[in-house]
Amino acid sequence: MPIATVNPANGETLRTYEAMGEEETERRLQLAEATFRTYRTTAFEERARLLHRAADLLDEDRDGIAEVMTTEMGKPVGQARAEAAKCAKAMRWYADHAADLLADEEPDPSDVKDSGASRVLVRYRPLGPVLAVMPWNFPLWQVVRFAAPALMAGNVGLLKHASNVPQTALYLEDLFHRAGFPEGCFQTLLIGSAAVDDVLRDERVRAATLTGSEPAGRAVAATAGEMIKKTVLELGGSDPFVVMPSADLDRAAEVAVTARVQNTGQSCIAAKRFIVHTDVYDAFAERFTRGMRALTTGDPMDEATDVGPLASEQGRKDLVELVDDAVRSGARVLCGGELPDGPGWYYPPTVLAGITRDMRIHREEAFGPVATLYRAADLDEAVLIANDSPFGLSSNVWTRDEAETGRFVRDLEAGGVFVNGMTASHPALPFGGVKRSGYGRELSGHGIREFCNITTVWHGA
Known part of the structure; x- marks a missing residue:
């Protein structure tokens, strides 16, 4: 190179x-x-x-x-x-x-x-x-x-x-x-x-x-x-973003959009897998998809731009391959998912639902503005899905239930657990991960x- x-x-x-x-x-x-x-x-x-x-x-x-x-x-x-x-x-x-x-x-x-x-x-x-x-x-x-x-x-x-x-x-x-x-x-x-x-x-x-x-x-x-x-x-990282029924859904969906597309989604600690309790799945998915669809993609020098181009042509090709593989395997595209015409290495904010374990995007890191949605029947399944990854950098949990918070802090395999907030690095806080x-x-x-x-x-x- x-x-x-x-x-x-x-x-x-x-x-x-x-x-x-x-x-x-x-x-x-x-x-x-x-x-x-x-x-x-x-x-x-x-x-x-x-x-x-x-x-x-x-x-x-x-x-x-x-x-x-x-x-x-x-x-x-x-x-x-x-x-x-x-x-x-x-x-x-x-x-x-x-x-x-x-x-x-x-x-x-x-x-x-x-x-x-x-x-x-x-x-x-x-x-x-x-x-x-x-x-x-x-x-x-x-x-x-x-x-x-x-x-x-x-x-x-x-x-x-x-x-x-x-x-x-x-x-x-x-x-x-x-x-x-x-x-x-x-x-x-x-x-x-x-x-x-x-x-x-x-x-x-x-x-x-x-x-x-x-x-x-x-x-x-x-x-x-x-x-x-x-x-x-x-x-790498493929951080889970878990949403439970007691969460403030409006705030969780708003932060979820930022957590996924910060730095055009090219961040190890960006939330990538959104694991939502079945009781609030539809309500969260609607809010989250609406927020992703409303983002402005364009010239990164424009102050109004939310999502710029990917850093390299190869990076965009890798992302397209992950999305195409998921769609061929049955994933549903709730927004985005289409390669735009014109110069530059742009890719639209994308939400995929219906993710299964046989899809590459379930195991590999999507380094770009692509989010995957999972439905969890209960807390136990949410933890299982969150930990079903080779990565363990950070995690995000949205709940107002103290008992649930304690379970997530104890059981999530990650270097950080951020409760009702977005993962971020700070000079006073240790940063790093486990597993791969x-x-x-x-x-x-x-x-x-x-x-x-x-x-x-x-x-x-």
Whole structure:
């Protein structure tokens, strides 16, 4: 895949880049290692000052970088601006909280009195250069939620971004440089996917984090396992959105539309499978389908646009194949489902009902504005359908019954359960999944400690 900006609204190639060769990649690896030796000793106060400066610069750049993101991957421009603002917020959160999150811990003396120590500390120390393999769907946010905690912990970052967002990738390196971080603290590697393995095998790279597809996750995990390097993986998701009879149906349907089509439906944590109790199924389906049908699909630079183009032609082909397979197998199309004419990689908001286990869309992630509706006879069946997925990233539950809430929180196989609300990531909350959605956690204190050496310091009497 070429490293290029291709406008998904019209298919026009705007800029192309030459991949970095072995010599330039080696230079950057050397620089990362050398910078880490000194950057790791900087005080939290200095790191926080630099990260606050980066947040301020990002706020100043918000409109410009939003247009870049929209041009590169088709995100509606209003959502792109919101993404940039969220990144600045996360930077400030880690700048303000990292010192406390990574403060030395001292066990209760009574717990370690038989260890022979006069004093025991647990200290969090940085690992070194961390390779981040990042996707195109949230081209700023996915990177910042790694970079902010990694830099505050004293690590340095090497970014291998998706090949269709090179301008965003280069912007990020420039942002941290302008903020005053030492040269080599954060570098973008303009390399193809085939070059990732060699970088990950390099002894100077101490760990890796990847957000992306299952095949990409398997490849990185296999190499990291062979090299015995720490990894965090955030992979696909097919999140359930469960609606029970006690739910506020109007609010649930309204949020369901947003939950499905945020980022044109190209989000791992977008709700994709809508599991509705039979008593309210028809009422919810009518409200939800009406809301999906009312969305405006069009030019992502238009402030009135709700749904832009898919990021790539291949992504649209994959989505069409999933929908066509479902329809051939008996699914009913309640709205959408037809490929539009004209330029750009657009696909209409679509609702499918009558989903069965033999349909590909039941097992595979639909990465676009396509929702599937399921009818559940009771709570037990709702849980069974929700868990009948290889993924387990997050989940949404709509009920005002406390007993039902307790069952869902206990039994849903997911990294998060959002009750009467839409799944969202926040810097103070751990984020990640189970099953084929990956392992490890990003954000919060859990995320910043993922790439730290947890060191026991024992003092003799």
